[in-house]
Amino acid sequence: MTTETSHSLDGTSLDVAADNRARLRALFPSCFTETRDENGNLVESVDFERLKAELGTFTDLFEARRERYGMDWPGKKECLKAIQSPTYATLKPAKDQSVDWNSTENVFIEGDNLEALKLLQKSYYGKVKMIYIDPPYNTGNDFIYPDNYSESLDTYLAYAGLLSDDGKQFVTNSAREGRFHTKWLNMMWPRLYLARNLLSDDGVIMISIDDFEVDNLRHLCNEVFGEENFIAKLVWEKGRKNDAKLFSVGHEYVLVYAKRLARLKEDKTVWREEKPGAKEIWETYLELKTKHGNDLTAIEEDLQGWFRELPDSHPSKKLSRYRRVDQHGPWRDDNISWPGGGGPRYDVIHPVTKQPCAVPGRGWIYASPERMAQMIKLGVVAFREDHTEPPFRKSHIKPISKELDTDCEADGEEDDASDQADEEGMATQVRGSYFYKQSQVTVKYLRNLMGAKLFDYQKDHVEIKRLIRYVTAGDDNAVIVDFFAGSGSTAEAVMELNREDGTRKRFVLIQLPEPCDQKDKSGKAALNKGLNTIADIAKERIRRAAAKLTEADSNENGQDRGFRVFRLDKSNFRQWQKLGADATADQIAEQLELHVEHVDPSASQEDLLFEILLKAGFRPTEKAELVEIAGLPVYSIAGGALLICLADRVTKELVDAVAEAEPMHFFCLDSAFAGDDQLKANAVQTFAARNQGREKASQIVFRTV
Numbered sequence: 001m002t003t004e005t006s007h008s009l010d011g012t013s014l015d016v017a018a019d020n021r022a023r024l025r026a027l028f029p030s031c032f033t034e035t036r037d038e039n040g041n042l043v044e045s046v047d048f049e050r051l052k053a054e055l056g057t058f059t060d061l062f063e064a065r066r067e068r069y070g071m072d073w074p075g076k077k078e079c080l081k082a083i084q085s086p087t088y089a090t091l092k093p094a095k096d097q098s099v100d101w102n103s104t105e106n107v108f109i110e111g112d113n114l115e116a117l118k119l120l121q122k123s124y125y126g127k128v129k130m131i132y133i134d135p136p137y138n139t140g141n142d143f144i145y146p147d148n149y150s151e152s153l154d155t156y157l158a159y160a161g162l163l164s165d166d167g168k169q170f171v172t173n174s175a176r177e178g179r180f181h182t183k184w185l186n187m188m189w190p191r192l193y194l195a196r197n198l199l200s201d202d203g204v205i206m207i208s209i210d211d212f213e214v215d216n217l218r219h220l221c222n223e224v225f226g227e228e229n230f231i232a233k234l235v236w237e238k239g240r241k242n243d244a245k246l247f248s249v250g251h252e253y254v255l256v257y258a259k260r261l262a263r264l265k266e267d268k269t270v271w272r273e274e275k276p277g278a279k280e281i282w283e284t285y286l287e288l289k290t291k292h293g294n295d296l297t298a299i300e301e302d303l304q305g306w307f308r309e310l311p312d313s314h315p316s317k318k319l320s321r322y323r324r325v326d327q328h329g330p331w332r333d334d335n336i337s338w339p340g341g342g343g344p345r346y347d348v349i350h351p352v353t354k355q356p357c358a359v360p361g362r363g364w365i366y367a368s369p370e371r372m373a374q375m376i377k378l379g380v381v382a383f384r385e386d387h388t389e390p391p392f393r394k395s396h397i398k399p400i401s402k403e404l405d406t407d408c409e410a411d412g413e414e415d416d417a418s419d420q421a422d423e424e425g426m427a428t429q430v431r432g433s434y435f436y437k438q439s440q441v442t443v444k445y446l447r448n449l450m451g452a453k454l455f456d457y458q459k460d461h462v463e464i465k466r467l468i469r470y471v472t473a474g475d476d477n478a479v480i481v482d483f484f485a486g487s488g489s490t491a492e493a494v495m496e497l498n499r500e501d502g503t504r505k506r507f508v509l510i511q512l513p514e515p516c517d518q519k520d521k522s523g524k525a526a527l528n529k530g531l532n533t534i535a536d537i538a539k540e541r542i543r544r545a546a547a548k549l550t551e552a553d554s555n556e557n558g559q560d561r562g563f564r565v566f567r568l569d570k571s572n573f574r575q576w577q578k579l580g581a582d583a584t585a586d587q588i589a590e591q592l593e594l595h596v597e598h599v600d601p602s603a604s605q606e607d608l609l610f611e612i613l614l615k616a617g618f619r620p621t622e623k624a625e626l627v628e629i630a631g632l633p634v635y636s637i638a639g640g641a642l643l644i645c646l647a648d649r650v651t652k653e654l655v656d657a658v659a660e661a662e663p664m665h666f667f668c669l670d671s672a673f674a675g676d677d678q679l680k681a682n683a684v685q686t687f688a689a690r691n692q693g694r695e696k697a698s699q700i701v702f703r704t705v
Helices: 016-027 048-054 076-084 113-119 149-159 182-198 211-225 261-266 278-292 296-309 315-319 369-378 419-424 439-450 461-472 489-501 521-528 534-553 585-594 605-615 652-661 677-691
Strands: 032-036 042-046 089-093 107-110 128-133 144-146 170-172 199-209 230-237 251-258 324-326 329-334 392-396 434-436 479-482 506-511 564-570 624-629 632-637 642-645 665-668 701-704
Touching: 076 182, 089 113, 089 605, 107 534, 113 149, 113 182, 113 506, 113 564, 128 182, 128 461, 149 170, 149 564, 182 199, 182 211, 199 211, 199 230, 199 261, 199 461, 211 230, 211 251, 251 261, 278 296, 278 315, 278 329, 296 324, 439 534, 461 489, 479 489, 489 506, 489 534, 506 534, 605 642, 624 652, 632 652, 642 652, 652 677, 677 701
Parallel strands: 107 506, 107 564, 128 199, 128 479, 230 434, 479 506, 642 665, 665 701
Antiparallel strands: 032 042, 089 564, 144 170, 199 251, 230 251, 324 329, 329 392, 624 632, 632 642
């Protein structure tokens, strides 16, 4: 299968060098930096030493290099090695901790997020629309990480009690060292690097952070995502601290980056959110319409009376300009001139005087006379008493149905300054970079939901819901990832959003099973409820939030309010350990003996199934159906795209039947051939014959494990 890329004709041949640089930048944004040319001017250049490092060659990356603009810190070299080191971990299903296992497409992973992100690279690569994370802030003693990046999996397993502790441990960013930046950067960089791979081309990442690391995080994100993909730095005000000595610093930040901002521009992406109070105005209008029928005058009079009676604190009060009513609902008058000036100028004839109306100084907002005529026909444009003044434009509280505009599609006009207003309604607004939400509201909500205060510094799920809705509008099946899950706010935000908007967005959460602190009041309360770790708190919060939603609506629309729980663990298949040249005969013999039976005898069929599924690039939410093929049990995944046989024996009949079924992948145990090399060779040849003459994308992948 081939893919062709179209380029618009610009009168010249393709600039191959520029095109190659653009492709390289898309893959490795951190390899582009600034240097000075022979004239002393700053120019963009490729950092080839870093490019070699990205490709696995570390020679001279941090030594003997020219001066460059960039960001370095102690330990960065080891971080890059950690990124490129494959993981030999797996995700083991925990059905007893899950909700609606057989139907849900949501995932909760309990484990170290660095290893978990590596495991998700194949199955979620380029599939995530939004990542929101609230990483631990660098205040001392508030985040933990492996003390040896080359042994991060073993460190985690020892920490979680899944491996004997041979000195490997997670260490805290102690108060003594907490105000230094290096350890925090070493913790964050690999995770952000891997997270970028998961984002779709139109995907976005949002990162909450405080004053202390916001500048370093900005530099770090510029390196990982590319400075050109920066969108905004939001300010989240949470309330004044009256005990402050100098200034009350009650705000945090949210850094927003796109995977490819150019893609958002190509798609003409516009983010908007509903104005607070707009929905209440529309609902009141519908009630009045039921009462008065088509008597627009009576509806308008009652609507204006409703506005007058509203308290000043009501959000609809600020929208009282929507006090007029026509056949499309409440409206307010709006500017009909082109924003910023330079708009088109043409004659618009007044229906009474038959004279051309005065043209706004900035030109008309509509690109052509034909488009203007359509808007007049729709009733969106209204004329004044005579032609001496321009007409005005109506902005309705709710979008006018496109079905009413029967000529718009044929018109082909796409360049109006008013497209967003006319097609989506002026009851929406662009978000500002500042927003306020008192932190105590969040504390009180979670305390009521959980029956006690179990968590400190939780994020407000309502504000996260607003952010998710804002950037994923139009993608009803968006995947949302949070790999610092904390109390599980992001999961509740997604579930609430689905209920309110009728969408089917899915979440993937990752949280380290960090023990609750027995010395802390919140930690003691959690332990008293049988919640031993932060991950336990998050899972219980999601269960309770889902139950609360279902209690309110009985889940009549069949919303997905479940989640599959997986626990990070060592592979179910023993890995061959590389032995040095000085390895003894006993060491070699021990390795060989271990691999006679290389499958962990304690592993269940499902453990094996999900490890194969993940490493074949399928999502851990895929439904597995146990079917019979040639008399043997076979797991069928994704409608037969992946077939996995975990039986103790493989037969020629099974191989022939699977080849006939033509899946994308077929896996079976190597031990199932029972040493029959001829049967195994015949299986390889059978699939090779099936693949002969096919393009690579449609070939059957046959593997033994």
